[in-house]
Amino acid sequence: MKVKRAKLSWLERLYIPSILNGFKVTMRHFFSWKRSEVYADKQSNFAAKTTMQYPEEKWPVPTGYRGAPYLVKDVDNSTKCVSCQLCEFVCPPKAIRITPPGRDGDVDREGAEKMPEAFDINMLRCIYCGFCQEVCPEEAIFLLKDYVITGENREELIYDKEKLLSLGGLDQRAYNHHVQEGVDEGIKKWEKKTQDAKNQAEFH
């Protein structure tokens, strides 16, 4: 196919206006760093620093960013995961591996029946799809904002239960949500159930 070329005017053929236009764009970006969210911290004292000291300073990521999946604890600092293994089932790259507790497993919360004996996520396999978070019936696993997953060998990148729980921390998201709704003691799904059961213990 023959492409018909646009006929350039005399000014256009001179190229100088285009070069000046390019300078304009460059200068606009140069003076716009103050407006960027990325440099929000830096513009607080109006210091004209534009180089980010990565990795000491990290890029803030937008809301909804899917970082590494971690286990969270409830506001009473007990494990939320009940070892239902749905995340293991749904995980497309089979990064999650849960060992169920068996009959004599330990639990760290009154009224709980089941908690995982081991919970491993292979961060090398994880594809950050977020299915585990979506499927979790207990809201125990979240894709947090960590995007720098480094290790010196493969074994180090298989995160175990303790590591995932310490990285995940308390479930502040759910906690805040409930505080806003006026329930200031946070999510206590199990506590209510346990209390109800206790109150009804003598039911004959």
Place this chain on the structure above:
Amino acid sequence: MAAKDIKPAVETVTVKVDGRPVEVPRMTPNWEGKPEPTTVLQACKQVGIEIPHYCYHPKLPVSGNCRMCLVHVAMPGRPGPDGKAPMNDDGSPKVFPMQLPYEPQTPRGVIGCATPLVPGMEIYASSPETKEMREAIMESLLINHPLDCSICDQAGECKLQEYSYDHGQAKSEFEEFKVHKPKAVNLGPRITLDAERCILCTRCIRFTKDIVGDDALGIVNRGSYNTISTYPGESFNNNYTLNTVDICPVGALTSNDFRFQMRVWFLKETKSICTDCGSGCNVLIGSRENKMYRYEPRQNDAVNGHWMCDSGRLNYKWIGREDRLNTIKSPKGAIPWPMVLKEISEHLGSVERGSVAIVASARQTNEELYLLNHLAKHLGATTDSVPRRGKADHLMIVEDRNTNTTGAQLTGITTKRVGSKLSSIAKSIRDGKVKTLIVFGEDVTKYGIDSNLLNNVTLIVSDILPNETTKLADYLLPGCAHAEKRGTFTNVKGRVQKFMKALEPPGDALPEWEVLHELVHNVTGLDGFKSIEGLFNHMAGEVKSFKEAELTWAGLGDLGADVKL
């Protein structure tokens, strides 16, 4: 056609299911196998329409308490004073949809499990009225249900879960407090009850009372506090308790052995046979990633019905034991299979006729025993096996605790009196007549052939777990558990049943029939098949009873075939 193939004419009833006229037998076997009028639920099942149900079980007496099988039906009108049934204008019999007598606008359901068919009735199995009844029942069943599916072992095979998806609502209208009942109650040594999850269908009560004959369970307390319980201080402890876990439609009765071990949706199910006694109960093996988690009974009405005993069900832990034999041992050390088989073949090819004895196990498969017997005939060897006896019970367990004694007898490895030749084998070794002893899957030191005798012979042993005999073996060939290979067993009543492979064997272990096939081929020249199917079909042409029954591997199907003993 032979006379026995002609079936007597079956009396039938014609009814309409969802507007479709269907003809079903008037009588259907009840839980005891006695003919009883066909019910609405059975009729629908026969024409391929599933009526949801919890308390109905084909092998338990009908109790009709869960109400889940409610369906709306229309009955033909009763004959009037003139003796004629009411007719439509077009001359067809008129039917009257059932309704509440005091509010005729409300449709009235009948429970499908306990309503016998009436000729000409119409069953509205999927009408809006029926659907609404199911939704209401589902909602009331879920009133006190804890909905802890994420913890519950039954999740994935739970009828409450399934029907809740099919007939339930997203939100309950029930605003009052849920009743909390006892959780994790120890009913017996193998059963844990979660009373909250129970929907009081009483399947477990009826099973243990009517099938096992141990009236151990009952319902205590009143109204919404109803709870399944044993008599105070008593334990639910017969040898069939774990069947209640299978028939429990919800997660109320859980197996202590399987509790919180693995979610059921991960388990691969493989059809197999229980090896605990000579009954040969059909089972399903549940395994994941080469680890076995449980046995479940598989329905075979000719053998075990829906049930199996607890002792058989829990007898699988040895398959995954750490000390399984998994390396080949030979005088030259751990050499690979081709070399060790070549050495043994050369040895057996050069021995004097009559200088070999074979002790096989009546827990081996028909195929393996056939190959061993073929080898024995070629070598002029004495063969026998080892008897195992236990106590029989009134339901399933038989006295013979070997899985395949009948197979050993039919293939000619042993006589009616299992183990009768063991002493003569011991004597022949002592006299120096027998210089080579082949032992498959038995510890002969316990049966009169002690270690002093074993030191005098070339000892070729194949086994699964270590014992005194395997320690003394010159050639040790690691074998496979039944879950790790395919084959057939013949049960005490002469039913030949096949089982499938669920797991990969550990280390060097190979299915015994493969090893034996190679050996027998090298020594006797037996040839003509490559697979277990081929071997079985070959054997079926050689062994008399199998030949008479015209057995083929494919013809066995999942449920097996009978041979004449």
